[in-house]
Amino acid sequence: MTEPDGGPRRPGTLGRRQAARLGLAALLTAGCASPGPAAPARELVAALLDRRAAALLERDARAWAATDASGTGPDSLWARTAAVPLGGWAYEVTGAEADSATATVEATLRYRLRDEDPAPATARRLLHLVRRDGRWRVRAEQAAPGAPEQLWDQGTVGARRGKWGTVLGTGEQDGVRAVARLAERAVPAADDAWGGDWARRVVVLVPGSLAETAALLGGEPDAYRGVAAVTTGSPGPGTPADRIVVNPEAYAELDDRGRQFVLTHETAHVATRSVTGPATPLWLSEGFADWAAHRAAPRPLTASAPALTAALARGEPPRALPADDDFAFDGDADALDRAYEGGWLACRLVADRWGPDRLRALYRAVGAHGERNGAEQAALRDVLGTTPAEFTAAWRAYLGERLGGSGGRGPGA
Known part of the structure; x- marks a missing residue:
C-alpha cells in the first residue's frame, strides 16, 4: 500500500x-x-x-x-x-x-x-x-x-430479471420480487414521460438494512435515514452502471402508491441521466422525475403538494424557484418537501403552458451546457422564449392559481 x-x-x-x-x-x-x-x-x-x-x-x-x-x-x-x-x-x-x-x-x-x-x-x-x-x-x-461496498459483500444475492431490467437483493426475497413488480411498471411510465434514447431498462439494488444501504453508497446511515431510494451514477453520455439503491427501512414505511412513485421517480433519473449535466439545476432534474411519477398516478394537486399548499394558506408563497441547497437532506423535512413540490410544479407549468415536448427540450438544452453560468437563462430563452424572472413570476402565479392562497401576490412578489 x-x-x-x-x-x-x-x-x-x-x-x-x-x-x-x-x-x-x-x-x-x-x-x-x-x-x-x-x-x-x-x-x-x-x-x-x-x-x-x-x-x-x-x-x-x-x-x-x-x-x-x-x-x-x-x-x-x-x-x-x-x-x-x-x-x-x-x-x-x-x-x-x-x-x-x-x-x-x-x-x-x-x-x-x-x-x-x-x-x-x-x-x-x-x-x-x-x-x-x-x-x-x-x-x-x-x-x-x-x-463503497458491493451488494455481494453483504450476503448472498438474489435476482429477478425481465425485459424491464434487473433487481438484485440480499434481503427477504419476497421484497425483491415486490420491487421487481414495481420496476416493471416504472420503466414504461418513465419512458412515456421522457422517450428519447435510453436503454429502457433499470437496475435496482435492495440491501438488507439502512446501514447496508449507506455502505453501498459510501456514506453514513444518517445521511439516508428517511430516504426511500437513491440513484447513483455520473451524469453524461456513456455513463456506466446506473443503479437505483433502495433503503429498505424507509421504503417499507410507504404504501403501495408511495413505493411505485419512488421507483418511477428514480427510473426517470436513469432515463434522463445521459443529458443531465453540471448545468442542470435540481429543481429541473428532481422536478422532472416527480412530474414523470405524478403523471403515471395523478392525484389532486393539493394532495400531492401539501407543504406548498400549507405555505400558501399561511400567506407565505416561495419567493424563487428552489435552489440546489434546498434539496439537501438537512433535517428540515417541510423545507425539503416544498423544494420537491416546487420543482415538480415548475415542470408541470412548462408542460401545461408550452407542452411536454418543450419540457423535454428545456431539460436537454440546459444539460447541453458544460457549466452552470448562464445555462438556465439561455435555455429558457431559446426553448420557451422567456427569462428567469418572467418564468419565476409565472410559476408563483401558477402556484396561487392551482393551490390557492396569494400565490405571486404574496410577500416578496
Whole structure:
C-alpha cells in the first residue's frame, strides 16, 4: 500500500516494504504450476486474479477452488454471486505487500451486469492472499478502505430479471420480487414521460438494512435515514452502471402508491441521466422525475403538494424557484418537501403552458451546457422564449392559481 504523503514513518518501514514487494515475486512463483524466471510481483498477482475472474465468469468451480481458499462454500464470493448475471469481471492490480505466508493486494475491479451495463462499473478492492500447500490463493475479498461496498459483500444475492431490467437483493426475497413488480411498471411510465434514447431498462439494488444501504453508497446511515431510494451514477453520455439503491427501512414505511412513485421517480433519473449535466439545476432534474411519477398516478394537486399548499394558506408563497441547497437532506423535512413540490410544479407549468415536448427540450438544452453560468437563462430563452424572472413570476402565479392562497401576490412578489 502507498504510504501517505507527508505521514510519519517508523525507522526501517520503507526498507521492509520494499523488501516485501521484491519478495512477493518469489513467493508467488513458488505457487505457480510451471516455475520459471522471477517476474515482477504485480504480473504474478495479476495472473492469479485473471484466473480467479475467468473462473467466476465461467462458473468453473474447479478453477475457482484453485484460486480461492474458501472454495465454493455458502459464505464464499462464489456462492454469494451465483445468481448475479455477470457479463464481465476483471481485476487491475494497483498495489501489493507480502510476507512469507500472506499477501495483501489492492486492485480495481471492473465488472458488468449482462444486458444492463453499457460500460463496466468500477470498485476498489482489497484481497487477502494466503499460501497453502505451496500455492497462493485468495483468502478473502472486500471493499478497499474508504470505498463503497458491493451488494455481494453483504450476503448472498438474489435476482429477478425481465425485459424491464434487473433487481438484485440480499434481503427477504419476497421484497425483491415486490420491487421487481414495481420496476416493471416504472420503466414504461418513465419512458412515456421522457422517450428519447435510453436503454429502457433499470437496475435496482435492495440491501438488507439502512446501514447496508449507506455502505453501498459510501456514506453514513444518517445521511439516508428517511430516504426511500437513491440513484447513483455520473451524469453524461456513456455513463456506466446506473443503479437505483433502495433503503429498505424507509421504503417499507410507504404504501403501495408511495413505493411505485419512488421507483418511477428514480427510473426517470436513469432515463434522463445521459443529458443531465453540471448545468442542470435540481429543481429541473428532481422536478422532472416527480412530474414523470405524478403523471403515471395523478392525484389532486393539493394532495400531492401539501407543504406548498400549507405555505400558501399561511400567506407565505416561495419567493424563487428552489435552489440546489434546498434539496439537501438537512433535517428540515417541510423545507425539503416544498423544494420537491416546487420543482415538480415548475415542470408541470412548462408542460401545461408550452407542452411536454418543450419540457423535454428545456431539460436537454440546459444539460447541453458544460457549466452552470448562464445555462438556465439561455435555455429558457431559446426553448420557451422567456427569462428567469418572467418564468419565476409565472410559476408563483401558477402556484396561487392551482393551490390557492396569494400565490405571486404574496410577500416578496
